[in-house]
Amino acid sequence: MMGAEFVALSLPPLLIGVFAAVACALPGNFLLLRRQALIGDAISHVVLPGIVLAFLATGVVAAWPMMLGAGIAALAAVVLIEVIRRLGRIEPGAAMGVVFTSMFAGGVLLLEQSDTSSVHLDVQHALYGSLESLIWLDGFGWASLLDWEALQGLPPELTRMALTLAFVAVFTAVLWRPLKLSTFDEGFAQTLGLRTNLLGLALVVVAAIAAVAAFDAVGSIIVIAMFICPPAAARLMTNRLERQIGWSVLFATLSAVLGYVLAGYGPLWLGFENAVSAAGMIATVSGLILLVTALAGPCRTRAGAPTET
Amino acid sequence: MHLELATQDGHRKDVGKDTRSPLEIRGLTVSYGEKPALFSVDATFEPGAMTAIIGPNGAGKSTLLKAALGIVKPVSGRIRSYGKSLSAQRHRIAYVPQRASVDWDFPTRVLDVVLMGLYRQLGLLGRVRPKHLEIAMSCLARVGMEGFADRQIGQLSGGQQQRVFLARALAQGADLYLLDEPFAGVDAATEKAIIAVLKALKEQGKTVIAVHHDLATVPDYFDRVFIINTSRVAEGPVAEAFVPEYLQEAYGGRLATAQMGAAG
């Protein structure tokens, strides 16, 4: 398992899975604390109409136009949710429900109406991606990692996801203080002159960027699960935001690795022939981690949480 | 060294001499929906005084504070602080919001909350240095909470939460302190501690403005009152403005006789 085959077949999807999981979990921490956990759910649903529109506009299935389309759709959804919430004075959950279902329905309709039978574009792909197929044909063992020519053959998703993760990490680090402040006490943050509206919007945009980059590689199930489950489990482990971020990164990584391995090898161990969906398995593992922390996490309840040392 | 002393001295004099109003409000109207919460309010708060904003429930007391700080957007009106626009004077203003306005389950420690008051000094990426910790700890000590620095904020009592908020405002090192119901739902010891801190601020020449709801303690705690019920009812020193006539106008029949006695 650790040989040439691993480097070619398992290393790239594993890394992509880990990068995607962590890139979503980082902004997820703040969304969770701001009671906006479901914005990830909404964003991942509207990715579909975005990529369909991008396909209709360009006529090709290519990564960049589709990611652009998905990004625009995600932004449009966020703006629409905010507009409907304010104009109609509707609670955010309901506004989200209206927007993402309608946009998703529009996406499915467009897909059915357009002739996409010849290309690989369908609802299933958008939902659970194809992590397993992101292999590195030029990878012949660990030595290939030092071989520039072989590295050229790495799946482009890996580079994109790594860049996205770096961007999300830098965003979180640079805006750490204002994000924490405005999440805890928005009114006070405003009196310091912080533009809390812009900050909130920036957070959602970064979440959307992470979601769009991740969905392309791994599908939207992982995206929703990673926005919520690792941060939620992490919240039950600690009462310090700094440590919560650390736990969430650990849990996201663990989910991605365990999920990928279980999906690929689990069925074989059980005597089945075919692997199961890696995206689905990663989400499942993240749920199991949440279950364990909900049962035994040191800070799982509001009352009587022990002091941390 | 000599130069630094001089500027410090000059700065102190400047604060002492700054006779411009720390907070001047003109024609402020704020509405939630179609009914004004505040209508055409004018106010000029005295520098170096402790002023209580009083009025019945729903009179717009907290709204006045929030509009003065730019947290809620007015329909019309103009806010000036020390003769300049609000945004130019933010560093001179500290704010203590209502305790209930935040989620105390937020994963952070008491010390971190107080350090938020130093945001303007720390900036985006500035490191928290020993001198910052010293300031934060001394602010905690001033409200009697130095033993709680490492405590998770969710484990504090209501009074302790209020003291932490006050410590955060102290860390801001401002000239004008705006407090929204600082005594609401706190224990007697906390109330005493807070008022002591506020009086000490006044001694240093700072200005304190607090939304207050307990009429009985107004004469003991404050030197001026600003009475409001949607629009301004009266403003002035306690002896002149805190009189039954104005209170009646603001509170109507809701003014309990006992409180009238305390006021008279």
Next chain:
Amino acid sequence: MLWQALTLQLGYNATLVTIGAALLGIAAGATGTFLFLGKRALVSDAISHATLPGVGLAFMTMVALGGDGRSLPGLLLGSAVSAAVGLLCVSWLTRRTRLAEDAAIGAVLSVFFGFGIVLLTIVQSMTAGRQAGLESFLLGSTAGMLWNDAVVIAIGGAAVLALVLVLRRPMSMVAFDPEFAAGSGMNVRQIELAMMGLALAITVVGLKIVGLILIVALLIIPAVAARFWTNRVGHVVLIAGAMGGLAGYTGAAISATAPALPTGPIIVLVAFVLFVLSLFAAPGRGVLAAVVRHLKFQRRVHLRQGLLALAQGQPIYERLTLRLMRRAGYVRPDGVATDEGRGQASKALLDERRWQLLRSDPDYETAAARYDGLTPLERVLTTDQITELDRNLGPEAVT
């Protein structure tokens, strides 16, 4: 073709599906209203996504027992059980941990859905599962539906609607004011459970028509749209039911006319059109009405403040105030007051003085509560009362 569909002339199956969708839409609109008013609209999203593992497990169980595996009642039963488990997880996470409900909903929906996908990939690798077509539950599919399945849907739609009608009264009380409902001796927890049970039943019945990703739209959109038209709970329920029914009926009918018009998305988009119409055009809470009202209100505030400033000889700082005063003919372009402006100003000042007097007079307690700076006193007091008030104002004020 569309006309034939709308008049139910496209064959038995299409007719049954259309009727079933309409009944389901009514039930969903009404039930969704209770969820929406209780600020729990997105709980339905967790319910619907949590059905997927049940579909997969039911299929495997039925195959293991030697059955067909594709039997609709069996699959729906499985989906109901797993959705119920999902619902329990949401409420367990919310009550037993510090997580908020939105986080619990998101966790449950993503994990159950992910697990469901894992099960579907297993089903696909089974020999019996190659043609199972379980993916159709994701987006719904009524094309080529069996007669039996259509009957199940029609009966299911009628059954959930009947349940909604039976439970509507206690549910509206609980959604509107749970504390009052508890105070009047109702078992709030049981009724909330019933509400969730209904949402679950609607989801399950709707799986085949609308699909699990979009069924939540039927529970949310009609309720949100209906809220714009009225402030009364009973009316919201009725309007939401009507809109849901309309969306279900029209959507299913339109979709029956062509193969490339999937039922679920069409129903959702019809509902969305109704929502957009409501958002903009509804009187009272609609956007257009609100914008007009806000502009009028802003004008009143600025004019009144401008007039008061004029009367008291104070400067007017705000440009908007000046502009509105100019447009109303109260001041000349150079800022000097016109005769009319002066007249209106002293009138406004007099009104303000009268109000001030009134508010300090305990006898006028109720009237004083109506003070908001804008309402002229004539609208609150009779002429006689004002004359009475003016006597206390002193002669110099009334000029």
